[in-house]
Amino acid sequence: METMFDIAIVGAGPAGCSAALSLRESGCSVALFERKSFPRVKICGDGLCDRSINTLRDINPRYVDEFFSAYNPESIQHTDLIYKNRRYRIDFKNFGYTCKRENFDNFLFSLVQRDCRNVTIFQNTEIQNVDNRNDEIVLFSGETMFRARIVIVCNGALSRISRILTGEHVEKSKLGVAVRAYYNGVKDLQPDTIELYYKKEFFPGYLWVFPLADGSANVGFGWQVEQDSDAEKNVRSVFEEWLSTDKELSERFRDAERLTPIQGGLVPYCSESYECCGDNFFICGDAANLIDPISGGGIGNAMLSGRFAALQAVQCLQKNDCSKQMTEKYVENLQKRIKKEMHIRHLLQKQFMKHRWLLDVLAFFGRRTAILRRIKAWYLD
Ligand SMILES: Cc1cc2nc3c(=O)[nH]c(=O)nc-3n(C[C@H](O)[C@H](O)[C@H](O)COP(=O)(O)OP(=O)(O)OC[C@H]3O[C@@H](n4cnc5c(N)ncnc54)[C@H](O)[C@@H]3O)c2cc1C
Known part of the structure; x- marks a missing residue:
C-alpha cells in the first residue's frame, strides 16, 4: 500500500520550505519531495529582499536571528542605477540582503529537517506525474506512488506538475x-x-x-x-x-x-492572470509565475505564497473541504498582498x-x- 499524507509539497526551494515550516505545528502529516539533495546550487542573483526576511519572521522570528548569526548576510543600504555612464543613487533604510542561494536554501531546508517532525522528507525524489482524483492526489515517482489529500506545488519555473493540474501552459x-x-x-x-x-x-x-x-x-x-x-x-x-x-x-x-x-x-514573470489553485491543489512561487516583472526578484513572493498556501491547506483539512471554492481563498489572500504591485509592475514592464x-x-x-x-x-x- 502507498503511503497517505494529508499534504504533499513538491519542491524544497524557498516556496516549498516556507510551506513546510508553516505547517510545523499544524498536526498534519506532510511529505516534502525534492528531486535533488541538499545542499544544492540554485542559479540566482542572491538578492534577498525584505519580503523574504519578513516572511521568515512571520514563520518564526527566531529563524531570522539564526539566519543572521549563521550566515552574516551582506546588508544593502543603497542601489546605484547606472545608465550612459551616469550613476543615480537610491538610499534605503534597509533594502534587504545578499546571501548565496546555496546557503539560504540550505538554511531553510535544515530548519525543516530540524524542526518539522510532522514532515517526511524525500530527497532525490522527482515527482514526475500527478493524478487528481476527486478526494485525493496521487503522486508518481518512478515506480513509487504517494497519496495525499492536498498537494502544494513548489517545483519552480515551467512546472510540469502545475501544467498537469491546471491544464495551462506558460505563455512564452x-x-x-x-x-x-x-x-x-x-x-x-x-x-x-x-x-x-x-x-x-x-x-x-x-x-x-x-x-x-x-x-x-x-x-x-x-x-x-x-x-x-x-x-x-x-x-x-x-x-x-x-x-x-x-x-x-x-x-x-x-x-x-x-x-x-x-x-x-x-x-517566469508575474502577469495579471495566473491560475494558482483548484480542487485539492495550490501552486506557489515560480511554478505559479510570481516573479516581479521589474526587479526580477522572486524569492519573497515564493516564500509568501508557500506560507499562504500552507495556512489555507490547513483550513481545507479542518473543514474537510478541499474544493476550489476553499483553495481559492489562498489566491484571494495572495492577491490582497501582491496583486496591486504586480499589476502596476506588469504594466510598467509592457510599457x-x-x-x-x-x-x-x-x-x-x-x-x-x-x-x-x-x-x-x-x-x-
Ligand atoms: C539568474 C537568476 C537570478 C535571480 N536572481 C534573483 C534575486 O537576486 N532575488 C530574487 O528574489 N529572485 C531571483 N531570481 C528568482 C528566484 O531564483 C526564484 O523566484 C525563486 O528561486 C523561486 O523559488 P521557488 O521555491 O518557487 O522555486 P525554486 O527555487 O526553483 O525551487 C524549486 C525546487 O523544486 C525542485 N524540483 C523541481 N522539480 C521537481 C520535481 N518534479 N519533483 C521534486 N522536486 C522538484 C527543484 O530541485 C528545486 O529545489 C533569479 C532567477 C534567476 C534565474
Missing part, C-alpha cells in the same frame, strides 16, 4: 532568461550597494553587480528575450559582451577572476518594452530626488 511572452557568475576582485565593489546597469535595448532588463559578504560578487544579466533553444546562449553572449565592451565595467573587471561558469535560468525611450526620460528626470523616490517605490517598496 511571460518568460525571461537570466544568467549569472561569481567573481573575485571586482574593482570598486561597495559592500552595502547593489548596482544595476541599463541599456536602452534591454530595458527594463539589467546587468547587476551584487556584493557578497565574502568579498566576491554575484554578477549577472536578465532580460525578457524571445524564447527559443538559443535563448540562454544569447543572453550569455550579451552579458559577456557588455562586461568586456562597456568602458566602466571593462575597467572594473579587468583584473577580476571569474569563479564559476556563467549559468542561467528561466524567469517600458514598447517605449524604451522612456529610459531616457527617467534618466533626465531621475536627477530630481522625487522621481528617484518613485523609481524606488516601483522597484522595491
Whole structure:
C-alpha cells in the first residue's frame, strides 16, 4: 500500500520550505519531495529582499536571528542605477540582503529537517506525474506512488506538475532568461550597494553587480528575450559582451577572476492572470509565475505564497473541504498582498518594452530626488 499524507509539497526551494515550516505545528502529516539533495546550487542573483526576511519572521522570528548569526548576510543600504555612464543613487533604510542561494536554501531546508517532525522528507525524489482524483492526489515517482489529500506545488519555473493540474501552459511572452557568475576582485565593489546597469535595448532588463559578504560578487544579466533553444546562449553572449565592451565595467573587471561558469535560468514573470489553485491543489512561487516583472526578484513572493498556501491547506483539512471554492481563498489572500504591485509592475514592464525611450526620460528626470523616490517605490517598496 502507498503511503497517505494529508499534504504533499513538491519542491524544497524557498516556496516549498516556507510551506513546510508553516505547517510545523499544524498536526498534519506532510511529505516534502525534492528531486535533488541538499545542499544544492540554485542559479540566482542572491538578492534577498525584505519580503523574504519578513516572511521568515512571520514563520518564526527566531529563524531570522539564526539566519543572521549563521550566515552574516551582506546588508544593502543603497542601489546605484547606472545608465550612459551616469550613476543615480537610491538610499534605503534597509533594502534587504545578499546571501548565496546555496546557503539560504540550505538554511531553510535544515530548519525543516530540524524542526518539522510532522514532515517526511524525500530527497532525490522527482515527482514526475500527478493524478487528481476527486478526494485525493496521487503522486508518481518512478515506480513509487504517494497519496495525499492536498498537494502544494513548489517545483519552480515551467512546472510540469502545475501544467498537469491546471491544464495551462506558460505563455512564452511571460518568460525571461537570466544568467549569472561569481567573481573575485571586482574593482570598486561597495559592500552595502547593489548596482544595476541599463541599456536602452534591454530595458527594463539589467546587468547587476551584487556584493557578497565574502568579498566576491554575484554578477549577472536578465532580460525578457524571445524564447527559443538559443535563448540562454544569447543572453550569455550579451552579458559577456557588455562586461568586456562597456568602458566602466571593462575597467572594473579587468583584473577580476571569474569563479564559476556563467549559468542561467528561466524567469517566469508575474502577469495579471495566473491560475494558482483548484480542487485539492495550490501552486506557489515560480511554478505559479510570481516573479516581479521589474526587479526580477522572486524569492519573497515564493516564500509568501508557500506560507499562504500552507495556512489555507490547513483550513481545507479542518473543514474537510478541499474544493476550489476553499483553495481559492489562498489566491484571494495572495492577491490582497501582491496583486496591486504586480499589476502596476506588469504594466510598467509592457510599457517600458514598447517605449524604451522612456529610459531616457527617467534618466533626465531621475536627477530630481522625487522621481528617484518613485523609481524606488516601483522597484522595491
Ligand atoms: C539568474 C537568476 C537570478 C535571480 N536572481 C534573483 C534575486 O537576486 N532575488 C530574487 O528574489 N529572485 C531571483 N531570481 C528568482 C528566484 O531564483 C526564484 O523566484 C525563486 O528561486 C523561486 O523559488 P521557488 O521555491 O518557487 O522555486 P525554486 O527555487 O526553483 O525551487 C524549486 C525546487 O523544486 C525542485 N524540483 C523541481 N522539480 C521537481 C520535481 N518534479 N519533483 C521534486 N522536486 C522538484 C527543484 O530541485 C528545486 O529545489 C533569479 C532567477 C534567476 C534565474
